[in-house]
Amino acid sequence: MSRFEALAEGQGAAVAVPRFYEFTLPILRRLADGEPRHWRELRDECIGEFGLSEQDRLEATPGGSTRLDTRVLWANTHLFQAGLVSRPARGEVQITDRGREVLTNPPDVIDPSYLDRFPEYRDFQSRTQQKDTHEPAAEAGSTEKVTPLESISTAVAESAAALHGELLRRIVAQPxxxxxxxxxxxxxxxxxxxxxxxxxxxxxxxxxxxxxxxxxxxxxxxxxxxxxxxxxxxxxxxxxxxxxxxxxxxxxxxxxxxxxxxxxxxxxxxxxxxxxxxxxxxDGQRLAELMVLYDVGVQVEETFTLKRIDEDFFE
Structure with a gap:
């Protein structure tokens, strides 16, 4: 049943894709047994928990990825930056001792304000050099007065900060x-x-x-x-x-x-x-920045094109 059909029958709209931080606690709970899990497996289990419709699952971002995939991956990134999970293999996450400790007395939601108690996460946030960038400003229902370019710039800054931190952790884990x-x-x-x-x-x-x-x-x-x-x-x-x-x-x-x-x-x-x-x-921060700048150890995930009016065309 479509959202329009559900609304017409008085049943309300289908459940929208939750914000990324709403996935963090369900993901952590599914990792409680200590076994590594692939992020797609965790995503599929969250689909049932949140009652997402087929339309919700297929909703696309401007870059071509699904909004569901993007938010599940971003939830794993924030858990990783806070040290609650590790990444033992490509595409997999595994709970850490700190993650298990959180589950002994879990909050209602593991959002950025909760994760701020961990020093590694505060370092991650400071690398963005932005304030209040936990959710893109262009999200539905946002009242922030920002331009699309500002919203994209904020999202890119936070994504880059996460990438820098992960690069350094990967390097330190090597001989x-x-x-x-x-x-x-x-x-x-x-x-x-x-x-x-x-x-x-x-x-x-x-x-x-x-x-x-x-x-x-x-x-x-x-x-x-x-x-x-x-x-x-x-x-x-x-x-x-x-x-x-x-x-x-x-x-x-x-x-x-x-x-x-x-x-x-x-x-x-x-x-x-x-x-x-x-x-x-x-230093480590500059090393990670240079690796990203010169495409060493990284690859392009998505490319966005932001267009504007060509004033000369209308002259």
Whole structure:
């Protein structure tokens, strides 16, 4: 029965697709047994719980995806950013110890205001550099006075923040050598090395404090030396900088790039500012931004086109 037919018979309209945060608690409960589940399986179970009609299930977004799929995926993203679930395999989610703890005394709804109690989620929200962006402003019933462009920009900012956080978690979960190869690939994608140059991975043993080298010319006269540190909570401090500078002196180099998945202490930054060596510092946030910018480890999911009137056409 269509929504119009239901309304005509006095039965009310069919249930609309819930907002993304209304899926979070049902999803978490379905993961309580500790087994990993594919997001599509969780989606299908939520269809029955919310009594969604065929029309609801097929309702499309402007980008071509279904609204149901988009919101279930976004619910999983927020649970992941808060550390309530992990992603053990592609397309799968699994409850964490923190998720189990939440289920011992669950709230009525796990919405963004509830998730704000977790530091990882607050970091995720701060990366958006936006306020009150938990739901796109163009949602039905919204009274916010924003333009479509502002709404899209807000949604893109929050999606990018989630992507940055997930990229860093994936990198940290890999062996240290993964980061070393990653930064070489990233700098190559950025244009360093070029067709005439070359990149070299030095490895973890006997590297002398140098993890990689980029030769900018065929003869290797112009070189950039790399150091990569896969840290989680610890900041890269001044001693790390001094060791890297010492390694550069050992190969008679005066410039390099230091990359970390965490952050640099203020003492480390101050030290780099005072020395004559030219050293570029790339922290975890900047690393993730560059990966997205140069399409390393990511792929395009959807593309939107926003058009406007061509004023010249009507002149």
């Amino acid at each position: 240290p050598e993964f980061l070393e190869h990653l930064v070489l690939k990233l700098l190559t994608a950025m244009g360093y090395g070029g067709q005439a140059g070359a990149v070299e991975h030095r490895g973890r043993s006997h590297d002398g404090g140098i993890d990689g080298i980029i030769r900018q010319d065929p003869l290797g006269i112009d070189r950039v030396y790399l150091q990569a540190k896969r840290y989680t909570d610890a900041a890269v401090g001044r001693p790390n900088m001094q060791a890297f500078v010492g390694a550069l002196h050992g190969v008679q180099a005066d410039r390099g790039v230091f990359i970390t998945t965490s952050r640099f202490s203020q003492e480390a930054r101050d030290y780099i500012e005072r020395i004559p060596n030219r050293i570029i510092l790339i």
